[in-house]
Amino acid sequence: MAIRIVEQGIQAVQNGNRDEARRLLRYALKEDLSPSLRATTLMWLAETGDDISFKVDCYRQAADADPQNNDVQQRLSYWLSQQLPSAQPPQGTPPQAMPPQGMPQAAPPSQQNVPISYPTQGYNVAPPSSMPPGALPTAPNASQQVGMGQNQGPMQIQGQQRVVGVLGGPLGDGSGFFVTREGLVATTRAVTGSQPRVSVDLLSGHRLVGEVVRSFPQYDVSLVKVNANVEHLATVSPSPYLQPDAPIVVTMHGGKGLRSKRRNTRSAINDNLWFPTVIHRNELDAGGAPVYDEHNLLVGMITRNTSRTNDYAYGLHISQVYRCVEQYAQESQQVQGQKTTTCTNCGAISRAPQYGAFYCETCGSTLPYAENVTRYPLPNAAALYQENMHRPCPNCQAQVGYYDSRCLRCGHDITTPAQQ
Amino acid sequence: MVFNRGRGRSASLEQHANNVERILSSIGVDPAQARINTRDGYGWSFQHGSALIEIYIAQQDQREYLQVVAPIIHVPMNNLLALYRRLLELNMSLTNAAIGVYQDVVYIFNERPLAGLDANEANFIISQIAGYADDLDNQLVNEFGGRLYTQT
Numbered sequence: 001m002a003i004r005i006v007e008q009g010i011q012a013v014q015n016g017n018r019d020e021a022r023r024l025l026r027y028a029l030k031e032d033l034s035p036s037l038r039a040t041t042l043m044w045l046a047e048t049g050d051d052i053s054f055k056v057d058c059y060r061q062a063a064d065a066d067p068q069n070n071d072v073q074q075r076l077s078y079w080l081s082q083q084l085p086s087a088q089p090p091q092g093t094p095p096q097a098m099p100p101q102g103m104p105q106a107a108p109p110s111q112q113n114v115p116i117s118y119p120t121q122g123y124n125v126a127p128p129s130s131m132p133p134g135a136l137p138t139a140p141n142a143s144q145q146v147g148m149g150q151n152q153g154p155m156q157i158q159g160q161q162r163v164v165g166v167l168g169g170p171l172g173d174g175s176g177f178f179v180t181r182e183g184l185v186a187t188t189r190a191v192t193g194s195q196p197r198v199s200v201d202l203l204s205g206h207r208l209v210g211e212v213v214r215s216f217p218q219y220d221v222s223l224v225k226v227n228a229n230v231e232h233l234a235t236v237s238p239s240p241y242l243q244p245d246a247p248i249v250v251t252m253h254g255g256k257g258l259r260s261k262r263r264n265t266r267s268a269i270n271d272n273l274w275f276p277t278v279i280h281r282n283e284l285d286a287g288g289a290p291v292y293d294e295h296n297l298l299v300g301m302i303t304r305n306t307s308r309t310n311d312y313a314y315g316l317h318i319s320q321v322y323r324c325v326e327q328y329a330q331e332s333q334q335v336q337g338q339k340t341t342t343c344t345n346c347g348a349i350s351r352a353p354q355y356g357a358f359y360c361e362t363c364g365s366t367l368p369y370a371e372n373v374t375r376y377p378l379p380n381a382a383a384l385y386q387e388n389m390h391r392p393c394p395n396c397q398a399q400v401g402y403y404d405s406r407c408l409r410c411g412h413d414i415t416t417p418a419q420q
Numbered sequence: 421m422v423f424n425r426g427r428g429r430s431a432s433l434e435q436h437a438n439n440v441e442r443i444l445s446s447i448g449v450d451p452a453q454a455r456i457n458t459r460d461g462y463g464w465s466f467q468h469g470s471a472l473i474e475i476y477i478a479q480q481d482q483r484e485y486l487q488v489v490a491p492i493i494h495v496p497m498n499n500l501l502a503l504y505r506r507l508l509e510l511n512m513s514l515t516n517a518a519i520g521v522y523q524d525v526v527y528i529f530n531e532r533p534l535a536g537l538d539a540n541e542a543n544f545i546i547s548q549i550a551g552y553a554d555d556l557d558n559q560l561v562n563e564f565g566g567r568l569y570t571q572t
Contacts, residue, residue, distance in 0.1 A: 364505035377499060377565035387498045396524055398497045409495050410524035 002031035006041050013047050022048040039066035043075070055079045070197060073168065074209060154183060157202065160232040163290055165201030165253035166191050166210070166224065174286030175253040176200070176224065177298070179325050183228040186321050187288030188303050189215045192222040194344040196368060200226050201253065214328040215347020219273070219316060220303045221324045222347065234290060236318055237297035241271035248315075250279065250302045252289040263312055273320050279313045281306055291315050344368055357381040436477050436484050436534045437462040444475075446539040447546065471553035472570050473546055477534060484534040488545050490553035495524045496566030503564040510556065516545070517552055525569060526560070528552045
C-alpha cells in the first residue's frame with residue numbers, strides 16, 4: 001500500500017504536480033517503510049520544493065534513514081554548500097554513482113531529467129536531481145575514473161589551510177591536509193576506511209565532496225581528491241627524520257591543537273617512516289591531522305597507530321606521505337586515458353574496468369561497480385590478473401603462477417615429477 | 421586434519437565406526453552401500469540432495485574425530501585471486517563449517533570429536549554441510565568458472 005502511494009507521489013512529481021506529490025509522499029512517510037524506500041521517498045519529497053532549507057531537511061532525514069546511500073550524501077553536501085554565503089556557482093554535470101560505460105550486465109546509467117520507469121527499475125531509485133548540473137565538486141583528475149562526474153571549474157582556496165576536516169569515515173570525524181596544489185588531501189586510511197567518498201571541510205566552512213583516489217593501508221595513508229586549487233601549501237620540513245624529544249604540534253580539525261613531543265624510545269623503529277609521540281590515542285580525533293615542528297614546518301601526519309605495549313600514538317613522517325603522493329602520481333600517469341577505479345578494499349588503482357572485469361587485480365575483491373551485477377568468467381581478463389604469463393604447470397597445465405615452487409591452482413610441487 | 425587422515429585402525433576407532441554406521445542408518449543412509457575403502461581409517465560416501473558427502477573418522481592425539489566433507493568444485497584455470505579471496509570471505513560467513521582447498525578441489529567441511537556425538541547432531545552437521553554445498557557450488561562455477569565436482 002505504502003509503495004503504491006510512493007509510486008503515485010513520484011508520478012505526480014514527474015507530471016509537475018508538486019503539491020499533490022508532496023501530499024502523497026508525506027502520507028507515505030507516515031507508513032512503515034524500509035530504510036532505502038524511506039530515503040528514496042524523502043529524496044523525491046525534496047524535489048517538490050525549491051526552498052534550500054526544505055531540501056536540506058529532506059536529505060538529512062534521507063541520510064538518517066539510509067546512511068549508506070551515497071547519492072543522498074552527495075545531494076545533502078551540495079545543498080549544504082548552497083546554504084553557505086560564497087558557494088561555488090553551479091556548472092557541468094553532477095556526479096552520479098553509475099557503473100562504467102560498457103560494463104557487461106551492469107545496470108544502465110541513470111540519466112538526468114529522464115523519467116524513471118518504476119516497474120522495471122524498482123522503487124529504490126533516486127529522483128532526477130534538481131541540483132543544477134555539475135553542482136557537486138569532484139576531482140579533476142578523477143573524471144577518467146569510473147563512476148565519477150565530469151570535470152568542472154575547481155574552487156580556488158586562498159590562504160593556507162593548515163588542516164581540513166575529513167568526515168564520513170567509519171571511525172568518525174578525522175583530519176587531513178593538502179599535499180598538492182591541485183586539491184589532493186592526505187589523511188589516514190583509518191579515517192576513510194573503505195569509503196569511496198568522504199566530505200572535506202575547509203576552514204572557511206565550505207564542505208566539498210572528496211573522492212578517495214588511492215590508499216596505502218601498509219602506511220595508513222589515504223589520498224582524497226577534492227575539486228579545488230590551493231594557493232598555499234604548508235612548508236614541509238627538509239629533515240628526513242625527527243629528533244628525539246623534538247617539540248611537535250598536532251593541529252586537528254575543529255580548532256583543537258596538541259603540543260607534544262617526539263617520544264624518545266629505545267625500540268628500533270624506522271625513523272624515515274614512523275615517529276613515536278607522547279600523545280595518547282584518546283586525545284586524538286580519528287587521525288590524519290598534520291604534525292608541525294617548532295619552526296612551523298610540516299613534519300608528519302598523526303595516526304591512531306600505537307605500539308603493542310602502550311597507548312601512545314605514532315606519527316607518519318611527511319617524507320613517507322609524499323612518497324605515497326609520488327607513487328599515486330606515477331600510477332595515474334601510467335593509466336592515463338584508461339578506465340580505472342579505486343579498489344575500496346585495498347586502495348589500489350584497478351584497471352579492471354578497462355577489461356570489463358569485476359575484480360581488483362591487486363587483492364581480488366569485487367569492485368564496487370560490480371557488486372550488484374551478474375558476474376561470470378572472463379577469459380580475456382587473464383592478462384589483467386597476470387594468469388597467462390607463467391609456464392604451464394606440469395600437473396594441471398594452468399598458467400596462473402607458482403608460490404614456493406607450488407602451482408597456485410593445484411598445489412603441485414614443480415620440483416617433483418608430475419603424476420601420471 | 422581433514423586431509424591428514426589415516427593413522428591406523430584401533431579398537432576404539434572400530435567401535436566409533438560402528439556408531440557412525442548406526443547414525444547413518446538412522447538418517448536413511450545404507451552404511452554398507454556408502455562404505456568406501458580408505459587406506460587406514462573408515463569412510464562413507466553418499467549423495468545428500470545434490471551434494472556428495474564423504475564422512476571419515478580419524479584419530480589424532482588419542483582422540484577420535486568425525487569429518488564430514490563435501491567436495492564442491494574443481495578450481496578453475498583462471499581467476500584464482502578473486503576465487504580464493506571469495507572463498508576466504510565465505511569462510512568467515514559460514515557457521516559450523518569451513519571452506520578449504522585440497523589439490524585442485526574446493527571443499528566444505530566440518531570436524532568434531534566423536535565423543536558425545538548422537539544421531540541428531542550428526543544429521544544436523546550432514547544437512548548443514550550439504551546445504552552449504554548445494555548453495556555454493558553452482559554459484560561459484562557460474563561466477564568463476566571451473567567445474568562442479570560431481571560433473572564429469
